[in-house]
Amino acid sequence: MAVSILDVAKRANVSISTVSRVVNRSELVNAKTRARVETAINELGYRPNAFARGLMLRRSEIVGLVLPDLHGEFYSEIIRGANIQARESGYNLVVFSARDRDDSQPLLNAIQRRTLLDGIAVMVSELTDRTQEVLAQVPMPVVVLDGDVNGGPHDNVVINQREGAVALMRHVVHACGARRMLFIGGLETNVDTIARYEACRQVLAEIGRDIDPADVFHLDYEYETAYNLGTQRISDWIGDGNCVFAANDEMAAGILAAANAAGIAVPQQLAVVGFDDTRVARMTHPPLTTVRVPMSRMGASAIELLCERIGDMERPPRRVSLSPELVIRESCGHALRV
Amino acid sequence: MAVSILDVAKRANVSISTVSRVVNRSELVNAKTRARVETAINELGYRPNAFARGLMLRRSEIVGLVLPDLHGEFYSEIIRGANIQARESGYNLVVFSARDRDDSQPLLNAIQRRTLLDGIAVMVSELTDRTQEVLAQVPMPVVVLDGDVNGGPHDNVVINQREGAVALMRHVVHACGARRMLFIGGLETNVDTIARYEACRQVLAEIGRDIDPADVFHLDYEYETAYNLGTQRISDWIGDGNCVFAANDEMAAGILAAANAAGIAVPQQLAVVGFDDTRVARMTHPPLTTVRVPMSRMGASAIELLCERIGDMERPPRRVSLSPELVIRESCGHALRV
DNA sequence: CGCGTCATTGACAACGCTTTCATTCAAGGA
DNA sequence: TCCTTGAATGAAAGCGTTGTCAATGACGCG
Structure with missing residues (x-):
């Protein structure tokens, strides 16, 4: 049996x-007594029981992070950032992920199951009504990550996707002379995919063009599927001013590999750009032009916001907006034109 | 105020x-009463208070996973596997990581701080005496991941590194004709690095050779540093029968990139092999010959073992041994010889 | 010398749950 | 009819904290 406060x-x-009082650093205890108690604590190796403490204080110093998936560097970096920030703020972090590729529904249930968490940060891949509804009912502080919850009751941190994607597209169009875009996204309902696609069309519109629906593909953000698609179609894509815009770096890398395998020179015969600036982006051949999404920062900001909110339930909802950054490497053909 | 059992x-x-009794599915309650109670529970949206519950039951259904770092796919996959298994076993998972590149010391302290965890799985990068000592004192079930704790009191899951590295080396030496090895490891004290290095020498010894100390490098498992090293030295490494053995895929990818940049043909002028079979291994040019380490399985097995142990504190320590698998791609030059 | 003040400490009531033990009541056997 | 039995339920004792409030005693002042 563990040693208790009574011992x-x-x-x-x-x-x-x-x-x-000694344990909680209260000032109103005599120096001598304090010393005596501290000795006893050390000798006995006493640790306050977290349950009893939580029962009284109604807090666990644990926060949750809910992600749609755990696969890949994107989520892994978010977790890393969140973890560091949580430790910083004196909290522990527990990670939840949706089973399968379902929406985060089952997840939220899992969380509600027990009242152990002081709050949660939720990242949703598709912001359905159902998800919104569940979110509104979560009986603890919530911050929404990257969901564009306009004026919702929650704090949230958003990536200004649109801005990043537009910057990328402008570069590709104006500096690299792209005219025909091939867009490779994730699921059609995925919020990131949508934002990137919109940006693509917007910039194309600026030069009086549009994207051919036949040039739009919806995959699953994975290298292999992109590689397969590339192997099948890439010969149709070759051409000066043609550019593949993959909604993440992994898929861009897949296209690049398919191009290499087919003996197609990138960027001379076909430009390729990605999104996220994950580690792969520097490892491809040629290195990828992409948009750096501050992944670990996203995680950290979400947790920071959450901890602030836990500390002050009254303060009005805050929104933190993170900006991505254009990263120009060689796959876009920039060097060819300058 | 939340609704309590009294309400x-x-x-x-x-x-x-x-x-x-109803909440805990005890059998000894009349069907009618049970129905009435269940209705009340639903109407009120009652959730048992986890603290009170934990206080009585002395368990939280939370387990910890302690990692030396959170960077990169290797750890990320361990977390993923662990997370899935934890959910499977009815536990939540909280992840701890050492600050900086220090040993896991501060970590374990952080964990001892509170009595909330039912148990922890610990992965150590360097098994110092100090770490061992701390490990022995952790007041809850512990499983050690990949640490070769011989006959220690803990359950553990080990990767049969040696076996994998030897298989890789045999292939490289016998099928690909390697004679001079260039070894690129992590820190000299890193257990993985040591195992891989030993295997390298062992197989070399089998053909009456050894590794030249000048051909051994200790980096930090990162792509960039390997790339830099490669850029500096690679011209010295060229030669038939010469082969770079990087202790992880990232570094191997760095070397490959340096080779590409220098116009050196891999595997014709220099063979390169990696370790882990992370996603990069399939994305390099040429694809990497490597050893697949079942990363997510490691995480899952550790948690599985831990949960079993929590369920039965009496059972003797178990050890799960996971075997890596040789993955032959193109960077080793195998195709050249067959 | 008596009394108010203040610093220090202790007693005890929560907190919300599980679990043991006692109680109630209906049914069945003698 | 009375007693035994067993199923269903309730009362109450913790579990280990925190926080409120009262008690104690030393000290200074009138």
């Missing part, structure tokens, strides 16, 4: 109240 | 004991 009290010849 | 009891006109 310490007995050993130090004081009451449990005094021990509690 | 439910009042609403259903029963005592809290009965409500508790």
